[in-house]
Amino acid sequence: MSPFTSSKIRLTSRPEGKPTPEDFSIDQVAHGELEPGQVRVSNEFISVDPYMRGRMNAGRSYVKPYGLGETITGGAVGRVVQSAADDLPEGTAVLHQHGWTDAVQDDASTFQAVPELDGLPLSLYLGLLGMPGLTAYVGLTRVAELRPGDSLFVSGAAGAVGTAVGQIARQLGAARLIGSAGSAEKVSLLKDKYGFDVALNYRDAPIREQLVRALEHEGVDVFYDNVGGDHLEAALEVMNDFGRLALCGAISSYNATERPAGPDNMGNMVTRRLRMQGFIVAEVASEHPEVTEEFRERMTGWLSAGDVTAEETVVEGLEHTVDAFVDMMRGGNTGKMVVRVG
Template sequence: MSTGTVSTQIHLASRPTGWPTAENFRTVRVDLPNLAPGQVRVENSHISVDPYMRGRMNDVRSYVPPFAVGEVMTGGAVGEVVASAAEELPVGTTVLHQQGWRDVAQGDASDFTAVQPVPGVPASAFLGVLGMTGLTAWVGLTTIASFRPGDTVFVSGAAGAVGSVVGQIARLLGAKRVIGSAGSAEKVRLLTERYGFDAAFNYKDAPVREQLPAHAPDGVDVYFDNVGGDHLEAALDVMNDDGRAALCGAISQYNATGAAPGPDNLGNLVTRRLTLRGFIVGHHLDHATEYRERMGAWLRDGAVATDETVIEGIDHAVDGFLAMMRGENVGKMLIRTR
């Protein structure tokens, strides 16, 4: 049996109104008990901070229960088993789990999933391009939006962890044109020079509704929405007949303190026979094996470029989360915990 150890954890101290602040969180150090039979202890190497976590800080109905005040925040993490009382997960196994926002996790072996590292690819990729982030891009594009070769694709928030993968998958699957929006000139350059987008624009330069038509002269067949609000409204203006939109997120509204105005052009759904469908990737895990095989091959061949923004130390997890919400990350935002 292993002896106890200390886990540094980030707890939700209070529910934010509008933008979260450091005061909404508390760092807590917890003494872990000895392992019970069937349990493992994991030292996390990286934890994930993601936009959906902002929604879980509110005490409202959603697809997952809200975070509880006074308890540790949770989310994706990857790490290594350092002590084990479970034969199926021996010491040294790389595992994925949902006990994020802490440097050491402990629990039943069933709470952890062993993963086989991909040669030349860091384990952190299992939180990004090889994990739920990448699977979100794949499912949204291929299953929810029913992508077809020759489609023109528009991706909002395209320089983020999900959006950058969506655009590259669309290109590899035969898109006619891939367009992305981002929030800085540097990110716009990344979209076209690194991720292979055909066109990109800075949504801060002018209203999206004014910029998008110039980049989509033949309209848009598939819209992958990470932003909502003005981006969704602009996409509805330019979508072609029988266009499909996969609604993944609405980060423009996550910190709003009042009701956001809706698009004024919803009539296009009828006249152009459009389909808008929201989705939660956790309901589509049956696609994970196929996706990892496809993406693993693309990564080995150098066909997909990935980026991570890494913040050092569990004590800076809140800094990383708030920076991600402000759009300061390129690719996947991660916290390195060891």
């Protein structure tokens, strides 16, 4: 259990607008001998996620900002390569939040052992079996309270959370799926692979106009929002009476340097008796302690039966993590964006 060196990606300056590689550094960190209760983990995949952009700012958010000079923490999966902890022997697959690094040494309590599923990669614990999948599930079941027969509109439907939302909604009995995406290829994917009834390219024309035209005077019961801005405005235009809006993210404004304009049709909240709720997945899971295990059991069953498909965009190499993050923020991913470390 000799000392070793790891590579870590740190935040060196707070981005103004879109992040650039100059806002980060890759540094070598030396680690000493393992202490009792510690393990060393070699990462296989690390996650890049939209919420990380908010943590790069100094202002108030629902989670503490990254400090300058700190490693970018977040989801990662790997394997224990050396252990001084009885409950995590060598070879154990683990999920953790140590983030953008090729290897990590820390107390065993900061790692969670995860079962390896036949034929499925560990990266799924960063996607459908991880935070994006759980976010989709709690947003649909505990926030929007999706019911069989509902019509659902998902903004950013080809992303990590969006692809999970559409598939889970279908398993829960949604009657009609409408989704938006940012390219013709993604629109085709939503319709041909994921069974969306309507898929719209928001770059073709204003999404509000496209949505009204596509629905032909029919409304939607549930809106699951990953984008915000013009997509929220579009949804308010087509919601049925007593519709529910679950606000998960607003990626359209994460790199904004000026305050974005608000929807001009908020009056529909009153006239149609709508319910809108923003949510943080960790808080909902804390309020509903049963939901995490419920989600894992159902999602594992759906994956094993082939009822749900994992969509991933895999970038090779720790040194390309920042590129992957920047590309993900401008919609360059389909499904979950992960970085394969090795």
